[in-house]
Amino acid sequence: MTRRPRLTVFGTGYLGTAHAACLASLGFEVLGVDVDAARARALQAGTLPFYEPGLEPLLRAGLRAGRLAFTTSYPAAAEFGDVHFICVGTPQRPGSGGADLTQFESCFAGLAPLLRRPCLVVGKSTVPPGTAAAYGQRLPGAAPAGTGAELAWNPEFLREGHAVADTLRPDRIIAGVWSVRAEATLREVYAEPLAAGVPFLVTDPLTAELVKVAANAFLATKISFINAMAEVCEVTGADVLGLADALGRDPRIGGAGLRPGLGFGGGCLPKDIRALAARAAELGAGQALSFLHEIDAINLRRRTRLVDLAREAADGRLDGRRVGVLGVAFKPGSDDIRDSPALEVAARIRALGARVAVFDPAAMDRAGQVHPDLDYRGSVLGAARDADVLLLLTEWPEFAAADPMVLAKTVARRAIVDARHALDAAAWRDCGWDYRAPGRPGHPPGTPGAAAGRPAIVPRHDLGPRDAEVACLAGAI
Numbered sequence: 024m025t026r027r028p029r030l031t032v033f034g035t036g037y038l039g040t041a042h043a044a045c046l047a048s049l050g051f052e053v054l055g056v057d058v059d060a061a062r063a064r065a066l067q068a069g070t071l072p073f074y075e076p077g078l079e080p081l082l083r084a085g086l087r088a089g090r091l092a093f094t095t096s097y098p099a100a101a102e103f104g105d106v107h108f109i110c111v112g113t114p115q116r117p118g119s120g121g122a123d124l125t126q127f128e129s130c131f132a133g134l135a136p137l138l139r140r141p142c143l144v145v146g147k148s149t150v151p152p153g154t155a156a157a158y159g160q161r162l163p164g165a166a167p168a169g170t171g172a173e174l175a176w177n178p179e180f181l182r183e184g185h186a187v188a189d190t191l192r193p194d195r196i197i198a199g200v201w202s203v204r205a206e207a208t209l210r211e212v213y214a215e216p217l218a219a220g221v222p223f224l225v226t227d228p229l230t231a232e233l234v235k236v237a238a239n240a241f242l243a244t245k246i247s248f249i250n251a252m253a254e255v256c257e258v259t260g261a262d263v264l265g266l267a268d269a270l271g272r273d274p275r276i277g278g279a280g281l282r283p284g285l286g287f288g289g290g291c292l293p294k295d296i297r298a299l300a301a302r303a304a305e306l307g308a309g310q311a312l313s314f315l316h317e318i319d320a321i322n323l324r325r326r327t328r329l330v331d332l333a334r335e336a337a338d339g340r341l342d343g344r345r346v347g348v349l350g351v352a353f354k355p356g357s358d359d360i361r362d363s364p365a366l367e368v369a370a371r372i373r374a375l376g377a378r379v380a381v382f383d384p385a386a387m388d389r390a391g392q393v394h395p396d397l398d399y400r401g402s403v404l405g406a407a408r409d410a411d412v413l414l415l416l417t418e419w420p421e422f423a424a425a426d427p428m429v430l431a432k433t434v435a436r437r438a439i440v441d442a443r444h445a446l447d448a449a450a451w452r453d454c455g456w457d458y459r460a461p462g463r464p465g466h467p468p469g470t471p472g473a474a475a476g477r478p479a480i481v482p483r484h485d486l487g488p489r490d491a492e493v494a495c496l497a498g499a500i
């Protein structure tokens with residue numbers, strides 16, 4: 024292959040679209056493929072069908088340069104590509120914890136019989152262990168190119184909201200390959216990040232696919248660990264923020280992924296840990312990963328705890344109360360509401376009889392399609408108007424910047440539950456708010472955590488009470 028390899032990307036969700044646009048920006052000719060004709064048309068017209076900062080300009084630049092195009096045609100893609108990346112979704116199978124590989128299977132079954140010349144098929148979708156081996160065995164028999172068509176595994180670790188940066192400058196590139204030729208091809212595709220010093224770890228495809236799910240399982244475990252500690256804090260009166268700060272400074276532990284709060288959600292971590300546990304059980308290693316069920320349970324308990332905190336803040340009942348909700352996306356910087364803890368809490372509170380007014384900077388359209396029963400407002404102030412209790416459920420930066428004095432004039436009662444520890448507790452309390460956050464002390468007498476006063480370790484970002492009062496009076500917060 025003397026010219027640069029031409030690339031195809033099957034599946035144009037968050038992962039596939041970011042991958043296609045980023046590789047086009049590095050000078051490759053890239054063809055994105057999706058079975059959804061409306062999606063392919065929108066992308067071809069330069070419109071991103073979801074919110075991802077920085078991706079739309081890259082998409083448009085690729086289209087303008089003539090290096091990026093989108094199609095629904097598998098024959099066109101098979102004809103075009105030397106390297107075929109498979110980035111289709113692998114959601115949770117309804118009624119079970121296992122992964123639904125229908126999209127992967129239909130992509131493979133549609134593509135393989137069309138592969139007539141030497142090429143590399145690269146799995147990027149997150150799949151349970153054993154998937155790469157099965158497809159690696161099938162490919163030479165299914166493709167007219169025979170052993171000229173080879174499978175590799177190259178998992179993706181991008182975070183939504185950071186998809187462009189994570190794709191162009193990942194922490195590491197995992198090349199799961201069975202041949203020197205496949206390794207050389209992946210080195211050529213990733214020549215630019217490799218030249219910039221990104222580590223390139225060569226392994227076999229079976230290990231590569233496991234790296235991805237193991238990394239997600241570890242991240243989920245870390246998050247649930249600190250949230251389990253928040254539960255302990257709630258009954259002892261300790262402060263989980265001070266605890267997380269102190270733990271994270273130990274280099275053996277590290278502070279990343281140790282933010283307590285409402286727990287993890289989104290299209291990856293929850294379903295990936297369930298799929299890994301389910302496959303491990305099928306393989307006879309269920310006991311090794313049985314702790315993942317507990318990780319999942321801790322995570323889901325946070326949502327229940329938040330509903331309880333909201334009820335406590337609303338004077339013991341939610342029925343008939345007005346509740347203002349800030350944030351329904353599963354995390355800031357994204358419009359993704361898949362398994363969103365924030366949206367689930369908002370919906371549960373609505374189901375308990377509260378009137379729920381919601382604002383989110385990006386996710387309201389998507390949330391409105393699933394939960395038309397919530398009242399969607401155009402701003403933070405709109406969601407807060409006449410609220411008996413305000414809930415901060417997704418830590419968008421604009422929520423952290425909200426002025427407690429201004430909001431105090433809008434709400435019916437100054438009660439806030441900060442599910443993500445995004446606010447300066449002292450500043451809000453000093454402005455007269457009943458401030459509550461999971462795992463933090465300061466609850467009224469008679470509720471869990473009542474024993475505690477100030478945190479034993481004051482987190483670095485907390486202002487002293489006097490500083491907060493001055494800033495508050497000056498209208499600076």
Ligand code: UDX
Binds near residue numbers: 180182183281285
């Ligand atoms: C995640 C992985 O990070 C990524 O490598 C993988 O490929 C896909 O899943 P993403 O879902 O975009 O990416 O989000 P991430 O930023 O990792 O956060 C996941 C969830 O955990 C969010 O709901 C977030 O709010 C929560 N979280 C994260 C915490 O509650 N505490 C933390 O300390 C970190």
